Amino acid sequence: MDAPPPNRWLMLALGTAAQTSAFVFVYGLPYLIPELRSAEHLTLAQAGAVVATPTAGLLLALYAWGAATDRWGERIVLTTGLGLGTVALAATPAAHGLALLSLLFALAGAAGASVSAASGRVVLGWFPPEQRGLAMGLRQTSTPLSMLVAAVTMPPLAQAYGLRGALAFAAGLCGLMAVLVALCVVDPPRPPKSPAGGERPRSPYREARLWRIHGASALMVWPQFTVGAFGLVYLTDVCGWSAVTAGQFMAVGQAFAAVCRVGAGQWSDRVGSRLRPMRTLAVAVGALCLLLAAFAHVRWVAVPVLIVLCGLSASTNGLSFTSVAELAGPHWAGRTLAVQNTGQNLTASLCPPVVGALIAAAGYGPAFAVAGACALTAIGTLPPRSGRAGGGTTLPRPSARDAATAGGAPSAGSPAPGGPTGR
Known part of the structure; x- marks a missing residue:
């Protein structure tokens, strides 16, 4: 007997929380510039370069994480990325010097790119077309939420516990979400990789x-x-x-x-x-x-x-x-x-x-x-x-069957993301 579908709103909450947690570090790092300069004896230009490294790592890793999501699924990518981000941030207390800190921050940013690539798929995959706009709008609030959390938490943590204390908080958030994602996220169903004729799905970039x-x-x-x-x-x-x-x-x-x-x-x-x-x-x-x-x-x-x-x-x-x-x-x-x-x-x-x-x-x-x-x-x-x-x-307009399944997964007739939504 097939397992019951997960609650789609729980999947939305987990996807939003994962994105928020991963980006508290990225948006919070600029708030740590004073502590960074003091602890590592950096100039303002050097500190600015260090703060830019997570974004550089994120940009370089985005497509690779997207391809991994298409191949292995959302839960594996989210858990792996959040776990790697936790390890990179947890290693910073033992790191000293501009080069090593920059490397760890870049790795943490690259790991966080996994959430950008996969959390949206979790949300879109479990919601039918007539609810996806609302669901994705809620998920996209993760950016202002992460900025808000970073602004509220990082400066006082840095003042009380130093640079490493603030980074430990960011590592803890990533680690907590890695565990929750591994335990609770369910990959949305997908159609077979090859149509009946045996051909591979056509690239939309054509x-x-x-x-x-x-x-x-x-x-x-x-x-x-x-x-x-x-x-x-x-x-x-x-x-x-x-x-x-x-x-x-x-x-x-x-x-x-x-x-x-x-x-x-x-x-x-x-x-x-x-x-x-x-x-x-x-x-x-x-x-x-x-x-x-x-x-x-x-x-x-x-x-x-x-x-x-x-x-x-x-x-x-x-x-x-x-x-x-x-x-x-x-x-x-x-x-x-x-x-x-x-x-x-x-x-x-x-x-x-x-x-x-x-x-x-x-x-x-x-x-x-x-x-x-x-x-x-x-x-x-x-x-x-x-x-x-x-x-x-x-x-498509919502069908009665879709409406009946609004508390769980999309009905069997609801197209997955990218399915024939308007035909």
Whole structure:
């Protein structure tokens, strides 16, 4: 007799918690720069280079973890990655010197890439198409959650217990989630690897559609990081706010971003499309960025627009991830999510130095205008409304059978990620 399907909401909670735990270290490391400099006698430039190593490791490992997920499944990859991250972080108390610390941090970042590649598949695999947008929107709140946890825990831990104490906390989180994932995560069902004719699943990258979604989502990262990275600086430099007040304002914006991600996912489920809401949101983000550029020195206009942009500029993230996974199919979803993560992280890494240089040379208005241009360019980059279904274009209406299984796994008739969702 077949085992009963797991509770899909538990799978969502585990996937979100795994992503949050893995990235507390990545987002928390910048808060440890003072302790890092003091403990290792580093210059500010050296400390900055060390802080960048986890992201470098993550980018280099993303595709490999995605391929491993497609081959061996989500639970094995999540458990292995979180376990390796725990080992790398637990080894830092015995490590001294710039080279060895950088290596361990890069290995921890590379291990954390496993969660980016696999946790989304767990969520998408256990939810039917009409609930995936909401589920992925909830899962994507892991980014603001990890930033929140890092900001609340890492500075006081470093002050009380030093650099190694803060890193031990991050290692403990990863270790705890590795155990929970190993015990509780169940890989979603997949169709056979070869169709009836015996042919291997066709690569989704043979068509331009998937590349266009990758490109559009990378373009949408630019306004998100322009606002996120320089919103506080804008409020202090132009509006004359204190850093504390500006930080509290931006924290409200991050909370709004989490709400917008969930709302956008639920909207996409309701209208039966991922790309239609993404287009509408890109129009709104582009228009608001241009409005902010035009009124950058008019505070009563700029400040409300800035906080709205904090939310809306982050709202399309879950839509694009859900769309590429659905288009790719269950045997390619891990790799496509890895490529999606790689493109977004590369854009996020490039944006701050370029925007900082632009602000220094021309001011905030042109910087916000470039962000608006990126959002509007994303509209034309997205695939056209016509064409092959799937990939987030159209979704089936929920059947009675699907509704009856809403508390557990998708019914046998519910397509897996990337299945024929609109045919």
